[in-house]
Amino acid sequence: MTKNPQKPWAATVLTLFPEAFPGALGASIIGGSEKSGIWQLETVDIRDFSVNRHRTVDSPPAGGGPGMVIKPDIAAKAIDSVAQQSRPLIYLTPRGKPLTQTRVRALSKGPGLIVFCGRFEGLDQRVIDARQMEEISIGDYVLAGGEVAAQVLIEACVRLLPGVLGDAESATEESFEDGLLEYPLYTKPREFEGRAIPEVLLSGDHGKIAKWRREEQIKMTKARRADLWAAFDKGDDHECD
Numbered sequence: 001m002t003k004n005p006q007k008p009w010a011a012t013v014l015t016l017f018p019e020a021f022p023g024a025l026g027a028s029i030i031g032g033s034e035k036s037g038i039w040q041l042e043t044v045d046i047r048d049f050s051v052n053r054h055r056t057v058d059s060p061p062a063g064g065g066p067g068m069v070i071k072p073d074i075a076a077k078a079i080d081s082v083a084q085q086s087r088p089l090i091y092l093t094p095r096g097k098p099l100t101q102t103r104v105r106a107l108s109k110g111p112g113l114i115v116f117c118g119r120f121e122g123l124d125q126r127v128i129d130a131r132q133m134e135e136i137s138i139g140d141y142v143l144a145g146g147e148v149a150a151q152v153l154i155e156a157c158v159r160l161l162p163g164v165l166g167d168a169e170s171a172t173e174e175s176f177e178d179g180l181l182e183y184p185l186y187t188k189p190r191e192f193e194g195r196a197i198p199e200v201l202l203s204g205d206h207g208k209i210a211k212w213r214r215e216e217q218i219k220m221t222k223a224r225r226a227d228l229w230a231a232f233d234k235g236d237d238h239e240c241d
């Protein structure tokens with residue numbers, strides 16, 4: 001891989017658990033493309049900005065209730081220690097706007113991301129407002145913290161960077177790129193545990209194959225994702241959000 005002449009896409013992750021990185025981001029093509037200079041990953045330990053010798057970063061919620069809240073002064077100091085370089089500042093939380101392939105595509109075209117990973121009950125609202133953080137959720141379920149969500153977000157962006165995926169087609173003919181789920185895939189052997197590859201795929205007729213795949217995409221999207229199908233059917237930019 002040749003060196004990237006432009007400034008690489010850069011992810012800075014603010015976390016209480018820097019040891020969770022690179023995690024999945026160090027493996028396979030995503031890890032390899034960081035080594036080759038297409039993108040870079042940096043972590044900032046939020047605890048380094050604590051002001052006491054116990055390195056505490058949290059405090060009980062005002063008004064009562066369970067758990068602890070990350071203090072705004074400590075979070076702000078950690079955020080302000082990072083050179084923003086026009087990158088969006090994202091706070092990962094189940095309360096955020098659901099992540100879509102459309103947002104991923106836009107983020108991958110920018111200079112990179114600064115991602116704040118929550119833990120405990122969450123982050124003081126005043127720092128979210130004061131630093132105009134973009135709140136993003138990776139789905140309607142609750143993780144123990146934002147670290148795995150950060151890896152999901154970063155991986156989704158990095159695989160779209162030029163030079164990361166070998167086969168130019170593999171990023172375009174897949175779920176969400178045209179607003180439908182991906183068609184089913186088959187490979188050798190011709191028969192597996194009594195199940196044959198659909199005949200049409202062995203016909204060599206590219207027109208028929210394309211038609212069959214489209215029909216499968218539509219069938220699957222209707223059955224599994226009424227929301228995506230409704231948007232597609234309406235011609236909503238053929239998108240998923």
Ligand code: ADE
Nearest residue numbers: 092093094137138143149
């Ligand atoms: N942190 C905890 N759960 C999360 C989710 N679903 N999305 C983003 N960040 C989270």
